[in-house]
Amino acid sequence: MLTVTSVNVNGLRAAAKKGFVPWLAATAADVVCLQEVRAEPGQLPGEVREPEGWHAVHAPAAAKGRAGVSILTRQKPEEVRIGFGSEEFDTSGRYVEADLPGVTIASLYLPSGEVGTQRQEEKLRFMGEFLIHLDKLRVQAGAAGREVLVCGDWNIAHHEADLKNWKANTRSAGFLPEERAWLSRVFDESGYTDVVRELHPDVTGPYSWWSYRGRAFDADTGWRIDYHVATRGLARRAVSAVVERAETHDLRWSDHAPVTVRYDYEEYGA
């Protein structure tokens, strides 16, 4: 069994001061993909920089305090790669890959975007370049007999069931028609599967992000923007998916919740 969790920690230093450390100690996951670490490794306390029993690869952004993705694995990766061959984005702390036996697992933090600003254009540029990488990755991995899993905060809700108030958000970054169409290309044309939706086709949500503003969390005014995006062979082996929604405010150490999937994937061999 291969259990993988993806979670945007919204600042790993802050999360570590709240409940991230005991959460990590208790998780059954074999691999944890982190987004928005927002720190250089040297700024992190040791218990999250190199947690006992884990191998860690960190891909911080060049800009201090921004973005940053990491992957924690219980067994040492065969290889790790930061970035996806993009001049603009490879130092932006948004993508890292780790090769494990038979499967490549990536942690992705796609730009959030903001309508009418440069940051939305940056998001669209990222999407354009990244789609090419996804295609290449699937083809190369397929040729080598490997599966691919891209976990992360994709910052796009795909369908109406993926956010609470879809009608009010048709012109909001994260639910724009062109963003949704791009995700459809990832899933329908590029040969990847939205694993959590595949396992739970007929529910709204499960949401993985709730704004800190207002009472969004208590009212479950959330978005499903954190995905496990897997090649078909791996997606077929997914046996369960849970969003680890904190049930009390005390346990909420991020505005996102961990998304955990169990894969019945014996090639991983752990």
Place this chain on the structure above:
Amino acid sequence: MLTVTSVNVNGLRAAAKKGFVPWLAATAADVVCLQEVRAEPGQLPGEVREPEGWHAVHAPAAAKGRAGVSILTRQKPEEVRIGFGSEEFDTSGRYVEADLPGVTIASLYLPSGEVGTQRQEEKLRFMGEFLIHLDKLRVQAGAAGREVLVCGDWNIAHHEADLKNWKANTRSAGFLPEERAWLSRVFDESGYTDVVRELHPDVTGPYSWWSYRGRAFDADTGWRIDYHVATRGLARRAVSAVVERAETHDLRWSDHAPVTVRYDYEEYGA
């Protein structure tokens, strides 16, 4: 009786969220001089912008979130003046005067300074200009039969008894020989009195500021840098002085403590 308190609040918005509001409601003071308000009046909650039962005059700095002095009085001042006629400092949120019957009370926030930086030069420029104002103020008030009280954070410890570790601080901003000599000029040549020291000549302290760093407060590693500086006629009428040191961490809403003096001054008539 005229009771006056001076306190550096280290951000009035933050202090208001801790214990400042109940402290103000409970104080017996007739006049409260505030320093480091660090907000424009419009950013303050009403209960501290115009507290019930008080008249407030606010002198914020032009730079957002910096400095800022205010005076709260139970009776409406005859007149208020912001600044002391300095082109450089009148919009810096460091000085405001209020005329009450028979006495002019000012709230001063002298620059902190930092050795070897521009901010130390700024402090010295302020000191030079301000000494001239103090002389003029004493002369003019004297001619009009008024007393003067300049309360505030002067950011200088005068003598060895005015800070915990004087030997370690002889080259620290706030205890430099030239700063101490300047305070001596204020007290010995300019006709003003250090009211708290006059009432308590033989004690170390009482300190009014303790760094938030380390355990300075618990170890009483403090400085006496908040003063009541009064013309002789008023200083003679001072009957008691207390530094309202918070005894538990819960009650500590600033790194400074209020310095309260009671003046037996019937001319004030309240």
Place this chain on the structure above:
DNA sequence: CTTATGAGG
């Protein structure tokens, strides 16, 4: 260590 700021989310 703490309070502001401004960017980003």
Place this chain on the structure above:
DNA sequence: CCTCTTAAG
């Protein structure tokens, strides 16, 4: 509303 930043204290 929250976590970073930098400046100031």
